[in-house]
Amino acid sequence: MRQTIKLLLLPVAAVVAIGWCHSTGQGRGEPPVADSTKPVLVIAEHRAARLAALRELQPMLQQRLGVQLRIVEYPAPPQDYFTKLVTELRAGNAPDVFSIPRDLQVDDLAAAGYLADLTQDLQAWPGYASLPELVRQLSRASFNEKSYVVPSIVAVEQLYYRHDLLNQAGISTAQPKDWPELLARSRQIKQKLGQFPLLIPAGLTWGMGSYTEGFRYLLASFSNYQLLTSDNRYALRDPAVAKAFDFYHTLVSEQLMPVAPLLNPEPWVIPKYEMFPKGQLLITTCGSWCKTFDWGPGSRNPIANVDDAVRTWRFPSADGAEPFALASVVYAWAVNANSRKPELARALALLMGDNDVALAYAKRLGNVPARLDAAQHPKFAELGSMTADHALLPQARALRSTVGANAMMAGVARATEAVLIGKVDGAGAQQLLLQYVSHVLGEDTVGKNREVEINHSALAQANSTTPPQEAK
Numbered sequence: 001m002r003q004t005i006k007l008l009l010l011p012v013a014a015v016v017a018i019g020w021c022h023s024t025g026q027g028r029g030e031p032p033v034a035d036s037t038k039p040v041l042v043i044a045e046h047r048a049a050r051l052a053a054l055r056e057l058q059p060m061l062q063q064r065l066g067v068q069l070r071i072v073e074y075p076a077p078p079q080d081y082f083t084k085l086v087t088e089l090r091a092g093n094a095p096d097v098f099s100i101p102r103d104l105q106v107d108d109l110a111a112a113g114y115l116a117d118l119t120q121d122l123q124a125w126p127g128y129a130s131l132p133e134l135v136r137q138l139s140r141a142s143f144n145e146k147s148y149v150v151p152s153i154v155a156v157e158q159l160y161y162r163h164d165l166l167n168q169a170g171i172s173t174a175q176p177k178d179w180p181e182l183l184a185r186s187r188q189i190k191q192k193l194g195q196f197p198l199l200i201p202a203g204l205t206w207g208m209g210s211y212t213e214g215f216r217y218l219l220a221s222f223s224n225y226q227l228l229t230s231d232n233r234y235a236l237r238d239p240a241v242a243k244a245f246d247f248y249h250t251l252v253s254e255q256l257m258p259v260a261p262l263l264n265p266e267p268w269v270i271p272k273y274e275m276f277p278k279g280q281l282l283i284t285t286c287g288s289w290c291k292t293f294d295w296g297p298g299s300r301n302p303i304a305n306v307d308d309a310v311r312t313w314r315f316p317s318a319d320g321a322e323p324f325a326l327a328s329v330v331y332a333w334a335v336n337a338n339s340r341k342p343e344l345a346r347a348l349a350l351l352m353g354d355n356d357v358a359l360a361y362a363k364r365l366g367n368v369p370a371r372l373d374a375a376q377h378p379k380f381a382e383l384g385s386m387t388a389d390h391a392l393l394p395q396a397r398a399l400r401s402t403v404g405a406n407a408m409m410a411g412v413a414r415a416t417e418a419v420l421i422g423k424v425d426g427a428g429a430q431q432l433l434l435q436y437v438s439h440v441l442g443e444d445t446v447g448k449n450r451e452v453e454i455n456h457s458a459l460a461q462a463n464s465t466t467p468p469q470e471a472k
Helices: 002-014 048-065 078-091 103-111 119-124 126-130 133-138 163-168 179-193 209-220 239-253 269-278 342-351 355-365 372-376 386-391 405-420 426-441
Strands: 040-045 068-073 097-102 153-162 196-199 281-287 310-313 326-335
Touching: 040 048, 040 342, 048 068, 048 342, 048 355, 078 097, 078 103, 097 103, 097 342, 103 326, 103 405, 119 126, 119 342, 126 372, 133 326, 153 163, 153 355, 163 310, 179 196, 179 239, 179 281, 196 269, 209 239, 209 281, 209 326, 209 405, 239 405, 239 426, 269 281, 326 342, 355 372, 372 386, 405 426
Parallel strands: 040 068, 040 097, 196 281
Antiparallel strands: 097 326, 153 281, 153 310, 153 326
């Protein structure tokens, strides 16, 4: 099983790895430490904001653990970081401690044997009692229910809308309670303002974001839907999947969503960084980081008075349940299963889950601390409007994934691309997703459901390409 998962991890990562030559984690980053009497722990970090947070915390971490930390700087973009991390884990050169960008990447790394089992450490950790149950679940691998990461920060994801422009146009800014209300509001925006109302990411070039920032919202809109069946297979035959793709189909067919930018190499740039600030797009999925990185004072096209101009709606339900916020455990800390200093590495990972550490990262990254008791911390108020996001954690939703998440997300990207270019409707997109995931991961990874079976002959014209051969 481990060899199979290692093969599944590498082809996805290797696409963006071109141009990176291999070098060991021990040979880069901080200069050689001066105090040779203290043990050295190697920790990986990337992106300027995250590196700044870690360097600020470095003296405290070293003092509390009695170690010297050697920080190695990895490539900045999350997928490039993950690529480099997987490459060095395979080669046996990975740092002692590192973060994992998204909770849905934990299962594959754990199944491949790369992560130390932290179950007992986490349950004995004083901070464990303050983690919401959802965060605890997302810190465990679904295939064996063991914990492999220490949560530190969480992304809270909702719909972000231009409150200033809708209010100015006399369009209601009340929370839409369900899909019909959201669609009705979108049609009103198009009619009155002549602009694209809504963006839900989709398509091949958005990659895993077509699932994490798009399709996931729609699946979670069904209060009884879970991505995994009771026997830990992907529940992709469920009618909710076709209905979620149908929502995309409605947006595309009624021209309620910009399509052309989503076919570009960097599909997020035009809609999120240009159209939304200019008022050419009024509503988009986004997360607690967006008012910092996407439209904050330091962004490429800042929105004036962003906290007031841009506000949030929880995502409307598909079945009459309450609207909801999504939560994702981002950049949780893991320990290399082959660390040469396993006890110290475990201690460091647990320390990275402290509220002091979480708040130092959160205020730079626009996410919120994973622990509920962070609200009593003296520096919690420095998060500003993000304190409201933190308050949503106990009621937030998530969809747990399992081994093969990369293939599942690639299938979503392919299927949504087919909807964008008008090749299929919702049912056809579901067929494409089923075919892709079954081909890459195997038929037994997709849960059985009498509602939908793969109709291969019906896909002949819709599916003009085949899944990559190297991913088999």
